[in-house]
Amino acid sequence: MDFELPRLKLDANGLIPAIIQDQTTGQVLMMAWMNGDALDRTIATKKTHFFSRSRNKLWLKGERSGHVQHVKWIRIDCDADVLLIGVDQEGAACHEGYYSCFFREVEPSGVKIVGEKVFDPEKVYA
């Protein structure tokens, strides 16, 4: 792909938040950070790549679990400082085994699990 990207507003660390959405169901799967290199690789391979702030390195989503995300479209917001990426998710998005990382809902009585667990992390990351 030879995308002509509009000028993106990266933050002070050269990063931009990328919201990942299941393009079929609309379910929001996760949010992670991209630098220019991660975005370039995402576009070139059509698989999401992110920059890990804790490990200070680029990573391919699914590099250990095999649960890659196939990119279908990339949208930018009005301020050009957030990306929204529509994907087909293999396996699950969350390293805790849930399809979406947003599997907990805040309720007056505490936190309720609302997500679907689709794999056992101890087996996948063994």
Next chain:
Amino acid sequence: MDFELPRLKLDANGLIPAIIQDQTTGQVLMMAWMNGDALDRTIATKKTHFFSRSRNKLWLKGERSGHVQHVKWIRIDCDADVLLIGVDQEGAACHEGYYSCFFREVEPSGVKIVGEKVFDPEKVYA
């Protein structure tokens, strides 16, 4: 509401990203930042409040346009450092007049408008 929130991981500036999603259609509307006070007011009023990094102040979404967001649920991700909030949107989310802030899609030939314009900003913000 008397929510017992799990411990959230705020960033170095005391902020957490909040993704706002239309709870009926699943459309992602915007992403903005909350501090503890914005989250408290969001929970207390059931209308989204954010912290503006450029204006360095709290704001109620829709305070000028009337386009408020009625909060239906709040989810947190596995790392407790991102919020996903389901809302009923009055009017439109984007100050440029589009229903969603993510109204531009990146294509090989450039950027294509994929969103629906629902109001004229010059009239609403006059």
